[in-house]
Amino acid sequence: MKTKQVSVFLENKSGRLNEVAQILGNADINISAFTVADTSDFGVLRLIVSDPEKACEVLKENRFSVRTTDVVLVNSPNRPGALSRMLQILSAEGVFIEYLYAFSMDNDTAVIVIRPTDIDKCVEKLENHKDDLLGKNGHYRL
Incomplete structure (x- = not known):
């Protein structure tokens, strides 16, 4: 089945992954799956979430660079x-x-x-x- 995946670009610094988890949790968005790919300077967090559109909205409001992918x-x-x-x-x-x-x-x-x-x-x-x-x-x- 096709679905939307949320990709978040993160600086490689302590606490950034937790910020995303807190923002999504506070917005009542469940994370079903995730993976992180990183380089020395940044990472890409890929997520399957309960509400991809809302996830993008709340993350953008918190100044994260976000996009969805099929x-x-x-x-x-x-x-x-x-x-x-x-x-x-x-x-x-x-x-x-x-x-x-x-x-x-x-x-x-x-x-x-x-x-x-x-x-x-x-x-x-x-x-x-x-x-x-x-x-x-x-x-x-x-």
């Missing part, structure tokens, strides 16, 4: 080989992935956040290959 969320079996199976299909279909990250919902399910260069192609190819992704015991859901 990403694909895939519910995947949380077991060995599931990620590889999905990545092999996307690679064979010519879907280039800029980055991805994942989190576990429980012992059975992981959610994979994918940022492909062509989001519609990624969704189409995953939907076209649902049977291939399922395997014997698997379940995938966009």
Whole structure:
């Protein structure tokens, strides 16, 4: 499923990540997943939140540089080989992935956040290959 991801540009200094968490918490916005990529001078905090538009609004009000990006969320079996199976299909279909990250919902399910260069192609190819992704015991859901 396509969803909006919030990206926040942060200076690499103590407390900045906590500021974002406090601002979002005070605005009653839940963070479901996040990842941080950094360089020596700054970081990019990528978030899946309960209300992306409101998150951008409150963060901009607090002088953070923010933008939204479309990403694909895939519910995947949380077991060995599931990620590889999905990545092999996307690679064979010519879907280039800029980055991805994942989190576990429980012992059975992981959610994979994918940022492909062509989001519609990624969704189409995953939907076209649902049977291939399922395997014997698997379940995938966009």
